[in-house]
Amino acid sequence: MTATTTEVRPGTTAARPAPGPLRTELRRGLGPWTGAAIMATILVTMYSKAPEWQIRWQDAENLLHPLAGLLCGPLAMAAGCLQGGRDRRLGAGELWASVPRSPLRRLLVAAAPSALWPAAAVLAGDAVVLLAVWPYASWGRPAIAPLLADAVAVGAMGLVGHVVGRVVRWRLMAPLLAVAGYVGFAYGDFTASSWRWLLPSAQFSAAEYRQVWWYAPASAAWTAGLALACFLAYGLRSSRKRLLALVPLVVAVGAAAAILRLPADNGPWRIDPAAVRPVCADGAPRVCVIALDARLLPSLVETLEPVNERLRGLPGAPARWAVGRMAEQPGDVPLWDVGQDVVRNRIGDPVLYRNHAVMQLFSEECREGELAGPHAERTMDINHAVVEWLAPSPPGYGADVPGARAHLDRLRAKSPAEQRAYLVRYLAASGCRPDEVPVP
Template identity: 60%
Template sequence: MTATLTPPRSGGSTPARTPSALRTELRRGLGPWTGAAVALTILVTMYNKGPGWQGRWADATNMLHVATGLLAGPLALAAGCWQGGRDRRRGTTDLWESVSRSPLRRLLVAVAPSVFWPTAGLLLADAVVLLATWPYVSGGRPYLELVAADAVAVAALGALGHVVGRVVRWRLTAPLLGIVGYVVMIATAYADGPARWLGPAAEHQFFWDRPVWWFGPVSMAWTAGIALAALLAYGLRPARLRPLALVPLAVAVTAAGLILRLPVDEGPWRPDPALARQVCDDGTPQVCLTAVDEKLLPDVSAALAPLNARLRGLPGAPVRWVSGLGDTRPGDVALPNTDQEAVRGRLVRPDLYLYAAVNWLFSDSCRPGDGTGPNAERASVIHLAVSEWLAPAPDDYGVDPTAARPYIDRLKAKSPAAQRDYLARYLAADSCRPDEVPVP
């Protein structure tokens, strides 16, 4: 019997595809854990400070910016340094260098986890924070160019840390580098002068502002240029090619020069007319907020309603309560900020806001030497009595009205007409001159 050999079918199974070196590097080592640590650090920090940012795009972006610079940046720097020294610690440097690739290509593959994972973790946290802000904002937009600039800064710090880890042969370099990075971030964030805007942690306060259009791209050029110059200076072989690292370094220096020309106080921020415009109710006196806080207008109007009912029609009473940078008119009185009492587009402490508004109404800019004399103490007690009569301080605010109680009782005992007459005389008096303050 003759055996017949059957050739294998041409459509048989193909051998498994070998994963690429880049994919393998991204899966190995500290990289994925670094991304998770960055995302968790940013999200926990933002969650703990939720009432301070979850109502305005500018507040959310600013808080993300500070958290990125002070926390994610040093973390990426330290993790990149540890990742950079991995092959030396394992004794696989010679094996890695035997791969048939150029030194620069090998370095770019090795540095990929130090760049990719912290950036991915940061962008994930940014997306969660911006989605959590979106339902509560009144207007404007998230400043995605600043979010992108922060992501590039974190990627650049990861790359710089990786290069340091390859150069410095010491196990404690990574944690010490993270500590140094944190100290540098704090120092630059709170430094005087435009140099503070070079770091990724400079804080900005005014929520009706927007950054100038070129600041985001220039910040990316500054941080990415420094990191790329370090990578080229370390990875280019032969040595005659290393002057090519001067090209990204020149770009970084040029970008830094543009940033250093910014104004010291405002930096890259300018008022946004669309957000700074006044939105008013139809009451008397009117209540006007900036458009960025338009959702707060009903709550603020309701909080001020008892005070407005007493002031309506009195000579010397405010014509409008205003906030922000809008054009002021005769009879306008500034409103207190809503930063402490507003949470997620709602006024959570209307009693405290009303008390603050009364004190802003009666505040005067006295010159040195004013507010003195034999009746100064009495005038101060009367001021406290009028404030407590119009808007009693909340119990947890720490105001003791005991000294003003006799005047408060006198005001409450007056008829409505007598109360209005006294309030008109009090509004007409100059509180910087204690002798002019009328006694109830």
């Protein structure tokens, strides 16, 4: 036997092997367009809400999760349905039957773009968002497992849509799937039972919480198991082979049973003690934030410094401004979470935030009937005047209180020493006892 060689003439190139059917399917059809649409949905939606998440890993992930399930999932189902009905519309059934491959293998090749492109697009969009958070995040690291579970869920929905497109011949089935998926997920997300944690769009917005370690794998097993059971039940022709669809179905049911044991209120999320660890700046009164917001501290100190300058050293002044979730100590002034007031580690409106902080400083919870009597209205007017004197409100925000103007004018007319002496007396008085509140 003699070996034969193929001569390649000078100036010519050897013929490249034809791409395989899977590669051809992934490059053509609706797959690339579906991936582009899903990625654009993620990036456009997240860009419009950038001030809400471009500060913490957790804030970004808490928006990416419902976005994947509520918008990207129904879009993947609709695209998969169109992809699944393509061969029937083109009359290519006999051509596929002539290919020397099993029906399940042919279905796998045809359905791959419906699952892989949406999943890859979700991961790519998530990666871009996390890169945008990276320069500003103060603490921790992104939780990759929940994002992978989201990608699996979206890919699974695309696979289910593909099977539905092959079974149902109705042309309007694709948009109906998208609408039904969006409405169903949106409605289920507002239920108060543990069933909502089975949905790929379940929302939870507290940044200082982390998922329990097993929830993301269980969620992925739940969605992927259902999709694979549906896929095998359709793709396997004989009744005996269809029993294989029970394997992913049992896995999905087991994962769902574990998820349904979660509490209805906070589900798989648990508070992270390291995330709420206090981080404080030097000075008096001290300004403290939780570890999640450590890089916000310089901006917050700068914002509150005009008030601290007047409070420093006074009897009755607060010991610290406690921002965010932390254990309150005697002398703390608890302020709300700064997440909504911050743009890239800077207080978005320092004047407004300072005004709200002083309002919180002088707020007291009075028992019923305490804030009453002939001096009650005068006390509220004085409170408005002192707040406006310490931290003037920005234009358009301050309440126009005619009774407070005279008190404010007298405060501003005093000398610095007189203002300081009055502030000492005001801090010592209780706003719940109007007769004790001093008049400027």
